[in-house]
Amino acid sequence: MHDLYKFPKMPGLAAALGALALFVFAGAAEAANPLELNFWLSGPRYDGRLKPCEAALSTITSQFQEKESTYWNSSLRITSYGQIHEIAFRPWQSDDIPRRYCGGEVMLSDGKMHKVYYSLIEDGGFASFGQGVEWCVTGLDRNWAYNPACRAAGP
Template structure:
């Protein structure tokens, strides 16, 4: 090993690097992909933008909210009803992003307080990309601060 290092010193680092670059220059040129290498059944995402209306997600939001409150926060809070359900935005970003429908509503909570709810329906956003996914935030009950402040991160 010492002999190798001393030979590098004798030849000079520039000469060694020059020889290495010269060997790389005579390597094989890159070639185009063969037929089998060209996207062989790699279909990729095909987003259609066919998302259900805002009202279709309310049942799932109610059940997920009740499950989260009872499991993680030891609370009996539930959503008992909705009012003023409306769409905020549909595909607000570039057209090649994953399609999302952003919605808002006022939820009546079992403690008697109406609270705003912001949610999005995401195409192919379900478990393992099967079905539509839903992300939601209830203002004032985002206890893990995932969408804070005041559920701003759940809106477009």
């Protein structure tokens, strides 16, 4: 059977007609009503009150041991810390989430020393409750989350 209605193939023309129809038949943009104007949206209120660097060491110790045993089938543990110091506090704009960046050294159960870099984050805990901790032990960032050499864990 023959096709009685043949149209030339013009994809560019079809796209142009579709865009024109979108603008012609679309409704006008309206301003926000009073209930949509930041009603109860006060925004985050960060106080910048973060614990000192030493407060995160127990969290790092337990998370390191859990990560090594669960994901890497390793019995490595952190046995001691040394030279813990603050690297930066809120190094960016004051509107950013407050962080305290710290560094130091760790002694592992295999007798080797490694550098550790970590940050304490205001409202960075589970479901934004409490302070969160992000950390990296150089040489043991096996999934390269903070590569190279844990530089991404710092400011």
